[in-house]
Amino acid sequence: MLALPDSFARTQALYEKVRRVVPPTDWALFADDVEAIWRLKRERNAVILAHNYQTPEIFHGVADIVGDSLALAREAVTAEADVIVLAGVYFMAETAKLLNPSKTVLIPDAGAGCSLADSITPADVRLMRLAHPGVPVIAYVNTSAAVKAEVDICCTSGNAKKIVEGLGVPKVIMLPDQYLAKNVAAETDVEIIAWAGQCEVHERFTAQDVRELRAGHPGVTVLVHPECPPDVVAEADFAGSTAAMADFVGDRRPARVVLLTECSMSDNVAVKYPDIDFVRPCNLCPHMKKITLKNIRAALEDNLHEVTIDPALAERARASVTRMLAL
Numbered sequence: 248m249l250a251l252p253d254s255f256a257r258t259q260a261l262y263e264k265v266r267r268v269v270p271p272t273d274w275a276l277f278a279d280d281v282e283a284i285w286r287l288k289r290e291r292n293a294v295i296l297a298h299n300y301q302t303p304e305i306f307h308g309v310a311d312i313v314g315d316s317l318a319l320a321r322e323a324v325t326a327e328a329d330v331i332v333l334a335g336v337y338f339m340a341e342t343a344k345l346l347n348p349s350k351t352v353l354i355p356d357a358g359a360g361c362s363l364a365d366s367i368t369p370a371d372v373r374l375m376r377l378a379h380p381g382v383p384v385i386a387y388v389n390t391s392a393a394v395k396a397e398v399d400i401c402c403t404s405g406n407a408k409k410i411v412e413g414l415g416v417p418k419v420i421m422l423p424d425q426y427l428a429k430n431v432a433a434e435t436d437v438e439i440i441a442w443a444g445q446c447e448v449h450e451r452f453t454a455q456d457v458r459e460l461r462a463g464h465p466g467v468t469v470l471v472h473p474e475c476p477p478d479v480v481a482e483a484d485f486a487g488s489t490a491a492m493a494d495f496v497g498d499r500r501p502a503r504v505v506l507l508t509e510c511s512m513s514d515n516v517a518v519k520y521p522d523i524d525f526v527r528p529c530n531l532c533p534h535m536k537k538i539t540l541k542n543i544r545a546a547l548e549d550n551l552h553e554v555t556i557d558p559a560l561a562e563r564a565r566a567s568v569t570r571m572l573a574l
Contacts, residue, residue, distance in 0.1 A: 254278035258308075265303045267521060268514040277304045280540035284309045287547035293330035295543065296323060296343060299489040300509040300535040301334050307518055309543065310334060315490040316342075316388045317403040321572060323347060332546055333554075334538045338364045341392040344554045345565040352554040355542035359534045363389040363474075366444030367423040372397035375420050379440060384420045385410055386567065387427060389446075392556050396563035398422075401571040404473050405488035407431045411439065413574045426450065430473040430480050448530045449474035452507050456528070457482035460505055464526050468501035472508040479507070496520060509535060 251271075255262070255278045262274045269277075281304065287293065288311075296319050297310035306313055312322045316339065323331065323343040330351045333340035338361055340354040372384060372394055386398040387407070395401060402410040402421075408431050411419055419437060421428040423444030432439040452475050460467055470492045471483040480486045485495050492506055493516050503524040506513050510529035517525045545551055556564070 251275050252278055254282040258282055261308050264307045265518055268303050268517060274304070277308065277540055280544050281308050283544050284540065284547065287544065291330050291547060292328050293332060293547060294326050294328040295332045295334055296326070296339075298335035298339060298535065299493070299515060300511050300532055301515075301538060302511050302536070303514045303518060304540060305334050305538065305543065306511070306515045309540065313515075315403065315405060315488045317405045317488070318490055319343070320346065320388065320403070320568065324572070326350070330547070332543060334543060335359070336361045336364075336534050337554075338389055338391055340554045341556060341564075342388060342568060344556055345392060345395075345561055345568055348558075348561065348565075351550070353546045353550065354552045354554055355539070355546045356537040357552040359537040361389050361534055362447040363387065363423050363444050364391050364394075367394055367442055369393045369397045371442070372422070375422070375440075375442070379418075379420055382418050382420050382440065383414055383416060384422065385414075386422055387424050388568075388571075390423060392564040393560060394423075395567045396560050398567050399570070400574070401567045403488065403571075405490055406571070406574075407473070408434055410571060410574060411435055411437050424474055426476050427473050429477050430475075430486065433477065446474040448509050448532045449507075450476065451530050452476070452479050454478040454482045456507070460526065460528065464503060464505070466503055467526055468499070468504045470495055470504060470506050470508075475507060483507070492516075496523065511535070 258278045258281050294311040296312045297306050323346045331343050332353045333343050336359045344352040384398040386401050388401050388403050420440045422442035425441045428439050428441035469483045470485045473486050505526040509532045513525045513527050
């Protein structure tokens, strides 16, 4: 039998929040790091921003601010701390740095990337502009700071339609996620020219997956992320950002629900709604899972993986993000 560390008892209140999704044997392994991270946050005046795809021991155990990309971007602006630790992927840490140039921003693993961010370069954006003169360019926040510096405005999955229509033009370029662009195009009269990128998590879901879920789990409500292919969205009951999916569950309280997105999302939402049956087929994001309690602790202890951005590039990239937040 595993001997429980003293920190297990001292972190019991935190464990009570996640006991339905984290076994006590796992928490016994997490408790020392959880306790140390809370101490380090106090000592360094640090906050942890965690994306909805982080594992429950991070999301519910050590994070101060949680949410989707839009929520984290908004909260980063007003974070009252000297140090921001971004428990997510690298483009999110860059966005936090853009919005907090005077603060120290750390990412626990600098290799936590994103297939969407990797799918496009600044040179690609410039070529798109040459091919479509005068057409404004919208970049999904899942892009590098260097790409953000080349575009007119950013968007998230939660506000993409609002941004597309808010520009007041008949045609836009939207990059890099082709499926998000196609799903938004189906809801607006604005013509959207898409880049050919896709999320390695969401592109793997199929319409057949949805039909099989309905057959195997009668009455299930199917929620999908708009990074999924359009035929998957067409089969679902609702499509929206991770925040919108969580809100749907809270507002509608379906008896049985499936969230077709990254694996940890269901665990994190399920903590709040023990009366709902969560069906859990999902796809794992290998980049999000590079963030662990141990490397969060190490980042705070040794100031590891500080995010820096060239000031001239940062000024241009910051403008595209702040335009989004202002619209």
